[in-house]
Amino acid sequence: MTLRQHFLATAALFALATPAFAIDLEFYFPVAVGGKAAETVQALTDAYMAANPDVKISAIYTGSYADTTTKAITAAQGGNPPELLISLSTDMYTFIDGDLIAPFDDYITAEDQAAWIGGFYPSFLKNSQTEGKTWGIPFQRSTPVLYWNKAAFKAAGLDPEKAPATWAEMVEMGKKLTVKDAAGNVTQYGVHIPSSGFPSWLWTGIVAGNGGTLANDKGTEVYFNTPEAIAALEALVALSKTDGVMAPGILDWGGTPKTFFEGQAAMIWTTTGNLTNVRTNAPFDFGVGFLPGLKQPGAPTGGGNFYLMKGNTDAELKAAVDFVKWATAPAQAADWTKATGYVAPRPDVWESDAMKAYVADFPQAAVARDQLQYAVAELSTFEGPKVTQIINSALEAAITGTKTPKEALDAAQAEADAILKPYR
Amino acid sequence: MRREWVHAWLLILPAFVFLLAFTHIPVVQTLLNSFWSNPKGRRAAAFVGFDNYAAMLADPIFAKAMVNSAIYAAITIPASVGLSLAMALFVHRRFRGVAVMRMAYFTPTVLPLIAVANIWLFFYAPGFGLIDQIRGLFGLPSVNLVGQPDTALYAVAAVTVWKEAGFFMIFYLAALQTIPEPLREAAAIEGCRPWTFFRRVTWPLIMPTTLFVSVNAVINAFRLVDHVFVMTRGGPDNASQLLLYYIYEVGFRFWDTAYASALTVVLVVILSIVGIGQFFAADRKVHYK
Amino acid sequence: MTRVDTILMRAAGWMLAALWILPLLYAVWAAFHAPEYEAKFDLTAPWTLANFPRAWEQAPFARYFLNTILLVTMILSVQLVLCTLAAFAFARLSFPGKNVAFALVLVQLLVVPDILLVENYKTMRMLGLVDTILAIGLPYFASGFAIFLLRQTFMTIPKELDEAARVEGCGLLGLLWRVYVPLGKPAMLAFGLVSVSHHWNNFLWPLIITNSVETRPLTVGLSIFSTTDSGIDWALINAATLMTSAPLLLGFLLFQRQFVQSFMRAGIK
Numbered sequence: 009m010t011l012r013q014h015f016l017a018t019a020a021l022f023a024l025a026t027p028a029f030a031i032d033l034e035f036y037f038p039v040a041v042g043g044k045a046a047e048t049v050q051a052l053t054d055a056y057m058a059a060n061p062d063v064k065i066s067a068i069y070t071g072s073y074a075d076t077t078t079k080a081i082t083a084a085q086g087g088n089p090p091e092l093l094i095s096l097s098t099d100m101y102t103f104i105d106g107d108l109i110a111p112f113d114d115y116i117t118a119e120d121q122a123a124w125i126g127g128f129y130p131s132f133l134k135n136s137q138t139e140g141k142t143w144g145i146p147f148q149r150s151t152p153v154l155y156w157n158k159a160a161f162k163a164a165g166l167d168p169e170k171a172p173a174t175w176a177e178m179v180e181m182g183k184k185l186t187v188k189d190a191a192g193n194v195t196q197y198g199v200h201i202p203s204s205g206f207p208s209w210l211w212t213g214i215v216a217g218n219g220g221t222l223a224n225d226k227g228t229e230v231y232f233n234t235p236e237a238i239a240a241l242e243a244l245v246a247l248s249k250t251d252g253v254m255a256p257g258i259l260d261w262g263g264t265p266k267t268f269f270e271g272q273a274a275m276i277w278t279t280t281g282n283l284t285n286v287r288t289n290a291p292f293d294f295g296v297g298f299l300p301g302l303k304q305p306g307a308p309t310g311g312g313n314f315y316l317m318k319g320n321t322d323a324e325l326k327a328a329v330d331f332v333k334w335a336t337a338p339a340q341a342a343d344w345t346k347a348t349g350y351v352a353p354r355p356d357v358w359e360s361d362a363m364k365a366y367v368a369d370f371p372q373a374a375v376a377r378d379q380l381q382y383a384v385a386e387l388s389t390f391e392g393p394k395v396t397q398i399i400n401s402a403l404e405a406a407i408t409g410t411k412t413p414k415e416a417l418d419a420a421q422a423e424a425d426a427i428l429k430p431y432r
Numbered sequence: 433m434r435r436e437w438v439h440a441w442l443l444i445l446p447a448f449v450f451l452l453a454f455t456h457i458p459v460v461q462t463l464l465n466s467f468w469s470n471p472k473g474r475r476a477a478a479f480v481g482f483d484n485y486a487a488m489l490a491d492p493i494f495a496k497a498m499v500n501s502a503i504y505a506a507i508t509i510p511a512s513v514g515l516s517l518a519m520a521l522f523v524h525r526r527f528r529g530v531a532v533m534r535m536a537y538f539t540p541t542v543l544p545l546i547a548v549a550n551i552w553l554f555f556y557a558p559g560f561g562l563i564d565q566i567r568g569l570f571g572l573p574s575v576n577l578v579g580q581p582d583t584a585l586y587a588v589a590a591v592t593v594w595k596e597a598g599f600f601m602i603f604y605l606a607a608l609q610t611i612p613e614p615l616r617e618a619a620a621i622e623g624c625r626p627w628t629f630f631r632r633v634t635w636p637l638i639m640p641t642t643l644f645v646s647v648n649a650v651i652n653a654f655r656l657v658d659h660v661f662v663m664t665r666g667g668p669d670n671a672s673q674l675l676l677y678y679i680y681e682v683g684f685r686f687w688d689t690a691y692a693s694a695l696t697v698v699l700v701v702i703l704s705i706v707g708i709g710q711f712f713a714a715d716r717k718v719h720y721k
Numbered sequence: 722m723t724r725v726d727t728i729l730m731r732a733a734g735w736m737l738a739a740l741w742i743l744p745l746l747y748a749v750w751a752a753f754h755a756p757e758y759e760a761k762f763d764l765t766a767p768w769t770l771a772n773f774p775r776a777w778e779q780a781p782f783a784r785y786f787l788n789t790i791l792l793v794t795m796i797l798s799v800q801l802v803l804c805t806l807a808a809f810a811f812a813r814l815s816f817p818g819k820n821v822a823f824a825l826v827l828v829q830l831l832v833v834p835d836i837l838l839v840e841n842y843k844t845m846r847m848l849g850l851v852d853t854i855l856a857i858g859l860p861y862f863a864s865g866f867a868i869f870l871l872r873q874t875f876m877t878i879p880k881e882l883d884e885a886a887r888v889e890g891c892g893l894l895g896l897l898w899r900v901y902v903p904l905g906k907p908a909m910l911a912f913g914l915v916s917v918s919h920h921w922n923n924f925l926w927p928l929i930i931t932n933s934v935e936t937r938p939l940t941v942g943l944s945i946f947s948t949t950d951s952g953i954d955w956a957l958i959n960a961a962t963l964m965t966s967a968p969l970l971l972g973f974l975l976f977q978r979q980f981v982q983s984f985m986r987a988g989i990k
Contacts, residue, residue: 047778068932071944075928078684082839082929086846102687105472193573204579205665255558258579258668263557265952270760272559285952289756394686404668408581439893440816447807448822450863455829458840515737522734535974536738539745542969544922544940547962551744554751554955560760562747598741599918603911626726644870647830648915655833658924679836680925689839696836703831711827 030062031327034090036083037067038076038312048347052340056331063327065092073312077102080317084108089317091328097135097313098388098396100143101227105390105431110316111141115329124333131309132353134385138227144313145332146353148344150279151307151376151383152210154178154299159292160185160196160274171297175217175243178275178300182253185274198253200273201244202261207403208387208396210277212308214240216384217301227389228431230424232399233417241413243302245406257408265289279310280376283349287370296372298379305382311350342366351376389424390431398423459700466693477690484694494695496670497678504589504674505653511593512649513642516600523601524608537598545595549662552591553578556663581671584664588672591663592656600645607641608634643710650706654699675699751959759955772960779957781934782964785942788854792938793920796858797913800867805905807863808871809897813883829865835926842929852932861920867912874908875901921969939965 037049053067070076073096080093089108103109116124125133125142132146158168164184172178182198189195201210212222220236223229231237247254259267261278268276269289277299286294298305314332316325334340336353338360345352346366357363358377367374389395402420405411411419466484471477488494519537523530540548555562558576567574577587611634619629657677660666666673666681676699683692751759752773758766776782810816811823834841841860842851850856878901886896924940931937943961 066933070932071928071941074685079929081687082684082842085839086842086851088846088851106687107472191571193568193571204667255574255576256580257558257576259576260553260557260579262553262953263560266557266760266955267559269757270560282952285954291757391686394688397681397686401667401669404581408579408668410581410669436814437816440810440814440819443810443814444807444822447803447863447868448825450803450859451825451829451865453844454834454841454860454863455832455837455865456825458837458844459828459832461840462837519734519737522730522737527731531974531977533734533738534977535970536742538973539742539970541918542921542966542973543745543748543962544924544943544966546924546940546943547748547958547966548744550953550955550958551747551962553953554747554759555744562743565760565762594741594744602914606911651831651833655835658922676836683839699836700832704828707827707831 031064031324033063033065033092033324033328033331035065035067035092035094035328035331036070036076036080036090037094038070038073048344052335052344053331055340056334060330063331065331081106081108084317084319087319089319091317091320091324092331093315093317094147094312095315097132097144097146097149097309097311098386098392099315100135100138100313101388101390102392103315104138104143108318109143110318110325111143112145112316112329112332113141115316115322115326120333124336127354127356129353129355129380131380131383131385134225135309135388136313138225144315145336147312147314147332147336148348148350149309149311149313149353150281150350151309151379152213152277152279152299153307153375153379154275154277154297155268155282155286156275156295156297157268157271157290157292158295160271164274168293169295171295172275172300173298175214175300175302179247179251179253182247182251182275186253194255196271197255197273198275199247200254200259200264200267200276201247202259202264202276202278203403203407204258204260204262206261206396206400207258207407208399209308209310211240211244211399211403212384212387213277213299213306214244214302216306216308216382217299217304218243218306219303221384222387223385223389225385227392228428230387230389230395230399230421230428232402232421232424233414238414238417240302241403241406241417245409245413248407249409258404268294280351281311281349283373283376285349287372294372296375298375298382301382305379307379307383308386309380309383310386338363345373349373351380389428391427394427395424398427462693462696462700465690466697468690470688470690480690484691487691488694488698493670493673493678497673497675500585500671500673501654501675503585504592505650507586507589508592508596508653509646509649511589512596512600512652513645515593515597516645517604517638517642519597519601520604520608524605537601539598540595541599545656545658546662548591548595549659552587552594552659553663556587578664579668581668584668584672588660588663591659592652595656596649596652600648603641603645604638607638611637643713647707647710650710651703654703675702748959748962751955752963754956756954756956772956773964776957776960776964779961780942782939782942782961784934785937785939786965786968788936789921789938789940792854792857793917795854796861796920797916799858799862800864800916801909801913803863804867805871805897805902805909808868808875808905809901811868811872812875826865826868829863830869831865834860835923838926838929841926845930851930852936854936856930857923857927857936857938858920860926864912864916866915870908870912871905874905878904 035053049067053065057063057065068090070079076093077095077099080090080095083089112125113121128146132149136142136144136146154171156171161168166181166184172181178199185196185198186194187196203210215222215237218236218240220231220234220240222231222237248256264276264278265282265285267273268286269291283296299307316328338354338357339362341352341354341357342360342362344350345357345363352358352363358367387396387399399420402411402416406413406416467479467481468477469480469483523534523537556578558564558574558579563577564574577583615633616629619633654676657674660672660674660677664672666677675695679692679695679699682688682695750762753768753770754766755769755771807826811819845851845856845859850859882900883896886900891899922940923938924944927938928941928944931941943965
């Protein structure tokens with residue numbers, strides 16, 4: 009062989025031996041529930057790659073939701089955004105404003121619009137669509153529910169199978185469930201609604217239960233100090249201040265399940281994502297129910313969507329969309345739901361055999377799904393983090409008593425208006 | 433002579449390349465950015481002069497953060513320096529179990545702050561937390577230290593002091609061991625009381641260490657905010673908001689990088705003033721051999 | 722000291738020690754007991770090792786540990802080299818711009834790279850170093866603190882030693898290596914402790930600059946337990962904490978005396 013032939017042969021061999029990936033995708037994901045969520049994501053991407061050998065997906069764990077958003081934006085500013093991202097559904101306006109994401113509409117057929125996009129629960133799509141386009145695909149969504157301690161109910165003379173259906177009932181039952189010791193110190197509170205970090209989430213549910221809305225669907229207006237909203241906050245504050253059924257001060261999210269397990273609160277409000285945790289660790293029988301509202305049931309939705317990031321080629325984004333379609337298909341979504349406790353975001357997932365069997369075995373898992381009909385969008389606006397911070401601080405001030413609910417909400421409304429004015 | 437200059441510059445060159453690239457140039461960039469507005473998507477940044485600083489002076493959260501940072505520094509610096517000196521004095525002798533005592537003081541240093549924050553969250557948790565359990569033993573009602581604006585900042589400061597005191601102890605320990613034993617014995621024989629000996633002899637001799645430790649404590653007072661992420665997130669209602677944490681929030685949560693630059697400039701100025709002040713105080717008080 | 726003084730001091734010392742070690746004791750308790758005993762201090766409760774494999778599964782701690790060791794070693798080595806050279810120049814040589822240069826060094830003492838995250842990320846991107854262990858360390862290689870400290874130490878070395886070395890025919894670097902480095906060792910050790918401790922515990926910058934298991938240090942790996950929406954699993958997080966801190970703790974317990982003794986010769990003077 010001449011040198012030239014030698015060279016060509018080697019080059020050919022080399023080309024054959026090196027796997028040539030047509031598409032290379034990066035996918036940032038947060039871990040927001042414990043358990044093996046990170047592994048499950050890895051297993052998901054591995055399974056997809058096995059079925060699609062010309063696509064390589066690097067699933068990159070990026071911390072909490074906030075950290076993930078930070079990393080994605082930092083990467084975009086540095087000129088190297090990932091193709092796919094799972095981040096809070098409420099980040100949508102922030103991403104749009106920063107010209108960071110591409111709508112899914114550009115990469116799917118009309119058929120897909122009807123069958124795929126149309127197949128998600130409307131409550132989840134509320135935080136995923138604006139201006140007639142779909143910017144996020146629901147993936148790991150949650151909604152809070154009421155967990156109650158059946159043994160404590162029995163001990164207080166209440167029917168252990170009956171959850172409070174309204175706020176008033178919750179307060180009344182709470183009073184019977186608040187137990188004091190000989191010295192007059194409370195050993196068990198009736199109710200525990202956590203308020204650390206993001207009190208606005210649960211408060212959205214209370215406002216919804218009172219018939220109010222917190223924002224418009226364009227992300228440009230908020231309604232913090234309507235009578236419904238103020239009454240909702242007053243009811244929350246009253247739980248510890250006047251009703252005496254809840255501990256005073258800011259209550260920690262992370263410690264809420266423990267508070268429940270230790271019998272220090274008989275009813276807790278927390279995400280359905282905690283279902284597996286409670287099931288494993290509660291030393292008593294527990295029930296799961298809708299959040300009792302002032303006038304009607306009401307709950308916020310929460311959790312993360314898939315986003316497509318701009319700054320990548322069309323081919324890459326098309327491949328990314330394909331992965332998202334696959335990940336939200338019944339088989340994969342069922343696995344994800346069972347492993348993490350998130351709510352499967354499509355009715356057809358719940359219709360699958362796997363999910364039906366799961367629900368038959370563990371009926372509490374279906375409560376969050378059934379509550380979806382009363383679920384409202386999570387608070388989401390332009391300058392989202394800043395506006396959310398304003399309302400969170402206001403809620404904290406009211407809960408700890410440094411301001412009255414009306415004062416706090418009026419101030420929050422004024423501040424938020426100032427920030428949102430340029431966007432109207 | 434000229435040779436010396438060239439040699440000197442060659443010696444400091446490697447360090448300076450890194451200093452300039454990762455400290456000074458970014459600082460200048462930050463300063464410049466503070467005079468411009470935020471770039472948003474397609475909208476480029478616009479020159480706004482002192483607008484960001486005006487916004488800062490009108491920002492109640494900034495004011496709270498400054499007050500909190502001052503209180504935080506005022507607590508953690510003396511407390512950690514003082515406790516570390518006390519610890520060093522305690523373990524400076526030989527007695528049974530001194531190794532255990534030393535280790536007890538030093539363990540916070542090897543535990544990552546992020547893990548430590550969770551342990552302390554357990555201590556502070558109302559109801560089932562350790563502090564409340566102990567209070568319960570005495571018949572006292574439960575307290576929510578992290579969840580009330582009155583106590584949140586102090587709860588956070590306590591964790592900081594716990595984390596750093598043992599670390600500073602090592603430096604004091606070394607310094608104490610250079611004070612000759614015969615000197616102490618001679619003083620004792622002369623009838624000098626231990627407290628007087630400490631005040632007149634020990635304290636001045638360990639002054640360089642005190643300076644070293646104080647500088648570290650000042651830096652930490654502004655730098656150690658990792659546990660705020662886990663414990664309070666600046667709340668409730670900004671009761672535990674600290675300047676560096678606010679900078680992170682503004683810059684990386686609100687994406688208001690222009691305002692964050694202005695805040696960073698303030699932090700840099702504060703640290704520079706404190707640093708220069710300490711340096712001059714040191715030059716005068718500390719005596720070298 | 723009188724006997725009463727000694728007893729009082731001893732008692733105070735033990736009380737403080739008890740308070741100080743409480744978090745570690747709790748970590749041990751929670752790590753070795755099932756989650757239901759996290760808040761119940763029932764001394765008859767059964768001990769268990771089950772939390773450790775559970776924690777181990779959550780993240781590849783062995784790899785994180787390796788990454789962290791590589792990181793702190795790399796940073797300290799480079800810091801010592803760069804900063805010794807610079808400190809020597811500041812301590813012994815005179816040259817134009819010396820005061821300005823030293824002032825710039827002092828700035829870095831306090832303006833820590835942690836504040837300059839976005840700018841530094843952009844630089845790393847430009848250099849193509851995102852998601853490398855090198856990138857975690859680069860902003861810290863030139864440590865104003867080390868230069869300051871070593872300069873102080875070098876300034877205390879008697880000039881007669883300089884002349885003695887010159888007489889023997891030592892060049893500048895030879896002088897540095899033969900005289901200053903040996904005498905500066907205690908200060909270097911002191912600085913080493915500061916550096917290793919800082920970078921072992923550093924969280925924010927590594928979180929931003931690293932993406933993969935191959936580069937992530939322990940603190941970022943541990944954060945996976947702190948960022949959950951669901952409840953804090955104290956048993957798990959403490960098991961993970963102990964696993965990752967045990968080597969350092971054991972090291973200190975075993976080598977305390979040598980450690981402190983070598984500091985004796987440092988005495989930050």
